[in-house]
Amino acid sequence: MTDAADLAPIREAVRSLCADFPGEYWRRLDRERAYPTEFVAALTKAGFLAALIPEQYGGSGLTMTAAAAIMEEIQASGCNGAPCHAQMYTMGTLLRHGSAAQKERYLPGIARGELRLQAFGVTEPTSGTDTLSLRTTAVRDGDHYVINGQKIWTSRAEHSDLMLLLARTTPREQAKSRTAGLSVFLVDMRQARTNGLTIRPIRTMMNHATTEVFFENMRVPAENLIGNEGEGFRYILSGMNAERILIAAECIGDAKWFIDKAASYARDRVVFGRPIGQNQGVQFPIARAYIGMRAAELMVREAAALYEAGKDCGAEANMAKHLAAEASWAAADMCVQTHGGFGFAEEFDIERKFRETRLYTVAPISTNLILSYIAEHVLGLPRSY
Numbered sequence: 001m002t003d004a005a006d007l008a009p010i011r012e013a014v015r016s017l018c019a020d021f022p023g024e025y026w027r028r029l030d031r032e033r034a035y036p037t038e039f040v041a042a043l044t045k046a047g048f049l050a051a052l053i054p055e056q057y058g059g060s061g062l063t064m065t066a067a068a069a070i071m072e073e074i075q076a077s078g079c080n081g082a083p084c085h086a087q088m089y090t091m092g093t094l095l096r097h098g099s100a101a102q103k104e105r106y107l108p109g110i111a112r113g114e115l116r117l118q119a120f121g122v123t124e125p126t127s128g129t130d131t132l133s134l135r136t137t138a139v140r141d142g143d144h145y146v147i148n149g150q151k152i153w154t155s156r157a158e159h160s161d162l163m164l165l166l167a168r169t170t171p172r173e174q175a176k177s178r179t180a181g182l183s184v185f186l187v188d189m190r191q192a193r194t195n196g197l198t199i200r201p202i203r204t205m206m207n208h209a210t211t212e213v214f215f216e217n218m219r220v221p222a223e224n225l226i227g228n229e230g231e232g233f234r235y236i237l238s239g240m241n242a243e244r245i246l247i248a249a250e251c252i253g254d255a256k257w258f259i260d261k262a263a264s265y266a267r268d269r270v271v272f273g274r275p276i277g278q279n280q281g282v283q284f285p286i287a288r289a290y291i292g293m294r295a296a297e298l299m300v301r302e303a304a305a306l307y308e309a310g311k312d313c314g315a316e317a318n319m320a321k322h323l324a325a326e327a328s329w330a331a332a333d334m335c336v337q338t339h340g341g342f343g344f345a346e347e348f349d350i351e352r353k354f355r356e357t358r359l360y361t362v363a364p365i366s367t368n369l370i371l372s373y374i375a376e377h378v379l380g381l382p383r384s385y
């Protein structure tokens with residue numbers, strides 16, 4: 001399903017659901033730094049978060065293009081997909097690399113909304129972007145692994161039943177290769193909370209439900225290891241293209257929201273006896289933001305099409321995320337400028353969306369790391385780190 005006409009009903013259904021969650025809802029949560037439980041429940045009930053789970057496990061079995069359209073529409077409606085976007089892509093690691101028993105055990109529950117797989121524990125405070133230097137260890141002890149260490153920026157950990165966790169199972173110096181020795185676990189956080197897991201919320205500039213998590217002799221059944229021990233880095237990488245494409249689609253939705261808001265305000269706001277949008281100094285930044293958004297949108301579509309055709313889309317997914325994050329941030333800045341003082345007023349929602357969309361040039365991967373990926377893997381330049 002790739003053409004616009006096929007996706008129109010999905011887009012319409014998402015918009016109609018989002019209409020029940022207007023600006024006041026998000027403003028209240030933002031003030032309280034509270035989790036949008038009702039919004040996430042509504043998306044789950046409607047099946048949108050199970051878009052990429054195959055039908056045999058109770059999901060909708062939709063394409064990446066359709067999933068991207070869902071995330072885009074959420075953002076374009078003024079809502080925020082960040083409290084739940086991981087549920088869409090994190091399960092891909094389980095789907096592609098989990099055993100038949102693991103998939104049967106978890107995917108139908110996730111699809112029905114009974115199990116939340118929202119937490120993704122990769123980043124650590126000391127190693128940051130240098131994932132291969134992470135320090136959390138998982139040591140085999142009989143039919144369990146014992147996990148010790150710390151993660152940071154583990155978003156939604158307080159609102160998730162399961163966490164996909166990357167930990168080192170072979171000391172770096174003993175690993176077969178630079179990328180070997182890391183493993184992926186599906187951690188049942190409901191059990192772990194009384195078994196060595198501590199979660200501490202981190203308050204951020206936007207309402208993001210992010211946390212730091214600590215593992216102290218946390219025991220995870222060996223049957224929760226995903227795939228083969230030591231190959232976890234590859235499994236996590238294989239899920240990153242989906243993550244990049246979906247977050248890029250969210251940025252496109254944000255950009256559309258900012259551009260709509262700005263164009264509408266510029267048409268209506270009269271200063272010096274004429275609409276401000278009659279001034280080219282106001283028009284041009286809106287037009288520029290629109291052009292940037294449309295160009296980024298093409299790359300998102302190309303990346304999604306390659307992904308669903310089973311082709312390598314590493315470069316396109318990275319470029320899509322980069323262009324879309326830049327486009328949404330440029331549109332956010334333009335929107336504030338177009339609104340003048342009102343761009344800063346809470347009730348216009350612009351300052352909230354401005355703070356929310358700022359994240360995406362940093363996470364899930366920062367601009368520099370994308371540029372270095374393209375430099376090295378596409379342009380053949382020497383590896384810089």
Ligand SMILES: Cc1cc2nc3c(=O)[nH]c(=O)nc-3n(C[C@H](O)[C@H](O)[C@H](O)COP(=O)(O)OP(=O)(O)OC[C@H]3O[C@@H](n4cnc5c(N)ncnc54)[C@H](O)[C@@H]3O)c2cc1C
Pocket residue numbers: 119120121122123127128129130152153154155156204208210359362363364365366367368369372384385
């Ligand atoms: C709100 C929020 C939510 C997040 N959610 C999650 C989550 O759910 N799960 C998870 O695992 N992680 C999550 N992250 C982590 C996020 O993916 C990282 O913050 C991001 O990848 C950047 O890593 P870092 O913060 O460690 O920065 P660092 O690696 O410390 O880098 C700092 C800066 O230096 C630059 N830099 C570093 N090395 C180089 C180099 N060799 N060349 C050029 N520039 C370089 C980076 O680009 C960056 O700008 C989240 C982060 C935030 C802020």
